[in-house]
Amino acid sequence: MNERDSLIDLLIHDLTGPLSIASTSINNLLNKEDRYGPLNDRQRKALNMILRNANKAQSFLHEMIEVYRSEEGLFRKEQCSIPHILRDSLSEAMEIIDPGMVEKLSSVDLSDDFFELLEDNGVFVHIEGKYSASSFTHDQKKLQQIIRNLITNALKYRRQRVNISISGDEDLVVMVEDDGSGIPPEKQDYIFKRFLCAKDKPKGDERGLGFGLSCVKTLIDTMKGKITLTSGEGKGTCFTVRIPPLQT
Numbered sequence: 610m611n612e613r614d615s616l617i618d619l620l621i622h623d624l625t626g627p628l629s630i631a632s633t634s635i636n637n638l639l640n641k642e643d644r645y646g647p648l649n650d651r652q653r654k655a656l657n658m659i660l661r662n663a664n665k666a667q668s669f670l671h672e673m674i675e676v677y678r679s680e681e682g683l684f685r686k687e688q689c690s691i692p693h694i695l696r697d698s699l700s701e702a703m704e705i706i707d708p709g710m711v712e713k714l715s716s717v718d719l720s721d722d723f724f725e726l727l728e729d730n731g732v733f734v735h736i737e738g739k740y741s742a743s744s745f746t747h748d749q750k751k752l753q754q755i756i757r758n759l760i761t762n763a764l765k766y767r768r769q770r771v772n773i774s775i776s777g778d779e780d781l782v783v784m785v786e787d788d789g790s791g792i793p794p795e796k797q798d799y800i801f802k803r804f805l806c807a808k809d810k811p812k813g814d815e816r817g818l819g820f821g822l823s824c825v826k827t828l829i830d831t832m833k834g835k836i837t838l839t840s841g842e843g844k845g846t847c848f849t850v851r852i853p854p855l856q857t
C-alpha cells in the first residue's frame with residue numbers, strides 16, 4: 610500500500626465514524642431539549658454552526674470516498690432516474706444561494722411547479738432524449754456528485770442565469786452553462802487539477818478549495834466519459850459531460 614492509499618484509508622476508517630457521532634450528538638442537543646436540557650439562542654446558534662461544519666466535513670469525506678472507489682474501479686450498478694438525480698443535485702446546490710430553497714424545492718413534486726420555482730431563481734432546465742423517461746444504468750452517487758458540483762459552480766459564478774440540459778440516447782449528456790465572467794484560456798488547463806496550490810491560483814481568487822472539479826474529472830475519466838469546457842473571459846462558461854452507461 611503506498612502513502613496515498615494509507616492516507617485515504619485513514620480518512621475513510623478513522624474520520625467517518627467520529628464525524629457521524631458528532632453530527633448525531635449535535636442533532637440530539639438541538640432537537641431533544643426535553644432529554645438534554647433547554648438551549649438559549651446563543652447556544653442554539655453555536656450548535657447550528659458546528660452542525661453545518663460537521664456536515665460539510667462529512668460531505669467532503671463522502672466525495673473523497675466516491676473518487677477513491679472510482680479509482681479502484683468500484684461502481685454500483687443501479688437503474689438511475691436522471692430527472693430525480695437532477696432534482697436532488699439542484700436542491701443541494703441551491704442551498705448555497707438560499708438555504709430555505711431545499712425545503713421549498715422538496716415541498717413540490719418533480720412537476721411544472723418545481724421548474725417554475727427554479728426559473729424564478731434564474732435556473733432553466735431542459736430535459737430531452739431517452740433518459741427523460743427511461744433509467745440510465747450507472748452509479749447514482751457518482752452521477753449526483755458530478756452534476757451537483759457543476760451546478761454549484763455555475764450558481765457561484767453566474768451573473769444571473771444558469772441553463773441545464775439533459776439529453777442523449779445512448780451516452781448521457783449533461784450540459785451546465787452560466788453567464789458569469791468565464792474562465793480565461795490560461796486557467797482552463799489547471800482547473801481540473803486537485804487542490805490548486807495557492808501559488809498557482811490567480812490573485813483575488815480565493816473562493817473554495819479547488820477540489821470539486823478535480824473530483825468531477827477523476828469520476829468522469831474512470832467512467833470512461835468526457836468533460837469539455839467552452840468559456841472565455843466575460844462570455845460565461847459551459848461544461849458538457851458525456852457518460853456511457855455502465856456495462857459490467
Ligand SMILES: Nc1ncnc2c1ncn2[C@@H]1O[C@H](COP(=O)(O)OP(=O)(O)OP(=O)(O)O)[C@@H](O)[C@H]1O
Pocket residue numbers: 758762763766767787789790791792800814816817818819820821822823846
Ligand atoms: N462556472 C464557472 N465559472 C467561472 N469559474 C469557474 C466555474 N467553475 C469553476 N471555475 C473556476 O475553477 C476553479 C476550480 O473549481 P472547483 O469547483 O474545483 O473549485 P471551487 O468551486 O473553487 O471549490 P470547491 O472545492 O468548493 O468546489 C474555481 O475556483 C473557479 O476559479
Ligand SMILES: [Mg+2]
Pocket residue numbers: 758761762817821822
Ligand atoms: Mg466548486
